[in-house]
Amino acid sequence: MTDEPTPQVPYCLRLPGFRSVAWQQWLPAQLPSIPPGAIDLDIGDWSLSCRDLDELLHALQQAGHEVQLLITRCRDTLISAAALGLPVREASNDIHTSEARDDQPNETKTHVDLTVHRGTLRSGDHIETRGHLLIVGDVNPGGSASAEGDVYVWGRLRGRAHAGSKGNSNAKIVALQLRPLQLRIAELVARGPEEQPQPGLAEQACVLDGAISIEPASAPFFAQQT
Amino acid sequence: MTNSRTILICSGKGGVGKTTLTANLGIALAGQGARTVVLDADFGLRNLDLLLGLENRIVFTAQEVLAETCRLDQALVKHKQEPNLALLPAGNPRMLEWLKPEDMQTIVGMLSERFDYVLIDCPAGIEDGFKNAVAAAKEAIVITTPEVSAVRDADRVIGLLNTNGVSPVQLVLNRVRPKMMANQEMLAVDDVTDILALPLLGLVLEDEQVIVSTNRGEPLTLNGHASPAAKAYGNIARRLQGEDIPLMDPAKSGRRGIRARVRQLMQTKIF
Known part of the structure; x- marks a missing residue:
């Protein structure tokens, strides 16, 4: 254990809002910019099965990152995470926390x-x-x-x-x-x-x-x- | 073998016919020429070997294979009359703790190299035994009976199969009593498929011969038995192989002779 205090807010890794790329292609480019140690992982709207999620966590673990909290808006992913015994939080649908929704037309904001x-x-x-x-x-x-x-x-x-x-x-x-x-x-x-x-x-x-x-x-x- | 199929047979609720289906399907598939292995994942209360009449032939289990104290072909128990069928008990009832999902995947990986079909007999419930069995499965058959409790449990299991990425999932409806269905004393086929929303792989009628065959250790499909359940199991095996066989209509399954049919006809007119 080092004397260095752990940062108050852990780094939060966000998956891209639109599933235009597979995470397997997206992740390697992100890895260098992630500080080592514990991170939060924001899955967003991605629907990941147990196997996918396990694979993703494994890939992060190999790069030296321990996911301590999973944030998701997708119920399937929520269940997968619970099945893997991972601490998980359902993201609120508040528009301000979601980058992916910022570019949606104005009228949907009333149904936010x-x-x-x-x-x-x-x-x-x-x-x-x-x-x-x-x-x-x-x-x-x-x-x-x-x-x-x-x-x-x-x-x-x-x-x-x-x-x-x-x-x-x-x-x-x-x-x-x-x-x-x-x-x-x-x-x-x-x-x-x-x-x-x-x-x-x-x-x-x-x-x-x-x-x-x-x-x-x-x-x-x-x-x-x- | 790359085109080997690993099929989990599960239900959630106990006593609806998982093991009976596994045994009969195994025999039927083997009889149709497919190299088939049945894996008893319910090793705490294993009785697939009983149904197949192979209880006294088990020497080793998957446990010994994984520990490398024996070879896989030593642990495989070949069926007496159906050489295409083999049984592999997953473990010893006295050692319940050892098996992990990865172990199950290893064993199934080994089996799928030499068999066309790997049928996994899943334990009842959705606890560790189920999780182990699911980890190794690619597709699944959910079996249920037309009772609310069995349907409810099947629904839960289907949800879990979906989150674990098992697909396709097909449905077998067991212990159907056409007469009770006609009288609306039992859930109808439509009621069940309505809730579960799965493709129906087969309907098996309630059949006393099943009990007889279980106690004898000779699955119904073994000797080309003419009983309705034997026919249904055979058809399920054919549909699994890709043959297009129309589903039986429980309302039209003439039970015995003309008298029963006339009675049924009268009943349907009254209602």
């Missing part, structure tokens, strides 16, 4: 707190976000989705959903097919309806008179909340 997840949430999967959450796919029984804002499911919601997880009772849950095991909005809990909903009818759940009630989804689907 919307997290989009593509793919099915299977049993045991859990996704939790700040802001609104849009799932393009199903939420299967045993899966759960939680957001501080609204939860939108462009598919079948058959698991659990929690909107307004930090207490916003104006939040709502919208799904193309709403057949949940359980719904939560803010502190309220409701079991899913017993009878099957009409097919082809998007429904939404929101708080009405202190209880969660389900009604046909109202346009606009993505209403902006304050």
